[in-house]
Amino acid sequence: MSTLRETLDDLGSALRERPDDLLLEIGAGGELLVARLRVFVASLLMLLPGLNWLGGGNPNESLAGLAGALGVLLLSMAWLRLALRSRRPAWLPMFSSCFDVSLVSAVLALLGLWGSPVATLNSTVVWSCYLLAIFATAMRHDLRVTVVAGSLAVLQSALLWLAVVSLSSEPLVSAEYGSVSAATQLQRLVLLAVATLVAAVIVFRSQRLTQWSSTDGLTGLHNRSFLNAQVPTKVEAARREGRTLCLALVDLDNFRHINAELGHLAGDRALRHAVAVIRRELGREEPMIRVGGEEFVLLLPLPIGAAWERMEVLRRKLEAAPFLPEPGVEPRRLTLSAGLACCPQDANDLSGLMKRADERLRAAKAAGRNRVMARDGE
Structure with missing residues (x-):
């Protein structure tokens, strides 16, 4: 107490x-x-x-x-x-x-x-x-x-x-x-x-x-409760006011290998490392939300092209900042894949945006990972 x-x-x-x-x-x-x-x-x-x-x-x-x-x-x-x-x-x-x-x-x-x-x-x-x-x-x-x-x-x-x-x-x-x-x-x-x-x-x-x-205990990010309670309001406000709002669904590539090879404690440290690298580049109007094990949502108040460029910067920053599990152990390179969806072009609600972003995330994984997909068929 x-x-x-x-x-x-x-x-x-x-x-x-x-x-x-x-x-x-x-x-x-x-x-x-x-x-x-x-x-x-x-x-x-x-x-x-x-x-x-x-x-x-x-x-x-x-x-x-x-x-x-x-x-x-x-x-x-x-x-x-x-x-x-x-x-x-x-x-x-x-x-x-x-x-x-x-x-x-x-x-x-x-x-x-x-x-x-x-x-x-x-x-x-x-x-x-x-x-x-x-x-x-x-x-x-x-x-x-x-x-x-x-x-x-x-x-x-x-x-x-x-x-x-x-x-x-x-x-x-x-x-x-x-x-x-x-x-x-x-x-x-x-x-x-x-x-x-x-x-x-x-x-x-x-x-x-x-x-x-509404906060994830491991990373300090907003959690799924925040996503379900607040993001629909933000999407609705953007739609009503004629603003573009992009949602990025982000997944760390092959993260399960770190857990399998180095253990879950090292995996937790790697996750916090990745979050810290990304958050350093984000502004207050760009919330990052943890929605699963190594899966995140980012909200970007930008048009689709600018949002893609923003995500590309984040992808390169993470790739250039390897994770050091402990002294004497070889650093591990972390990469991410992401799918982007924008309101109102792709959908006008959270469910629709998540669905389109997930489709593009899967396409990014299928195309070799470590890339950002903003449109279908890229």
Whole structure:
């Protein structure tokens, strides 16, 4: 089991990492859910000012609440429109999370300007929305968003406290909200910090579980679960937007001979060596997925000709980097064969692309291996 220190160290490391594509896709779904919840909650908030006024509350506070609720509703609808777009802006989770936190601060400030300054610091209902905003960031599955939003909540809450104390010339006491206590305000800041830490740990654990379930333990590549869950979405997006996306089915040639002659441990090292050589040449938009023993899928956002040239570079790189089983043992040359299929020319779905790529991979094997086939009959 991890100690608290190890967990915090892992959190620090995770903050420096960009979430992988699977987590970003899950986070996009969470962002859409939060956007819909935000509109729903904003609609309910429109009722609160009227209830406050009918219950004998301060008219100025009711007016501030109405203005805030209306602003929330309009802006929430704008965020929802952005979240519904097929290509969501990359900045949307961070900005919308900071918006939620800042909106709470704005409503608290309005309570002080149009009502009692004590309401800014002692309003329990509105202040609790900070906690809702922090915990809602967990649905984005991005640790950086959670930490930034939580830190912003602590900062803005502290600034509101300092502003009210420095600008008020009278004792901060209210019959409705009580008196402002430094101890209470410090406790609220600590509570926000703790809520941020708890939400961050939840996101971190969720990220790790997601990565473990979609990652091959031997090579660190995405596994078949990622292929089945995420690649169809990428293919559909490419088809819808008129972009070309090529799928390469790659197989290491005669790899079973290494396992038979050198043993499975050496075979595992050879497999990791081949993956390392190939991955050094790939960009972030070119994921590599292990789908079998020594079989891989590569996604290349390129036309068929450029994709063939890209695969040829990878083939030559691997051939030029022999595997050394151990000191004193003759290096073993590794080669690959690959079949290419492109969307939309060859197929419009993952199943069709895999089928055409497999046919061309078999043709490459039959033609002597160590080659890339991009068209039928080559």
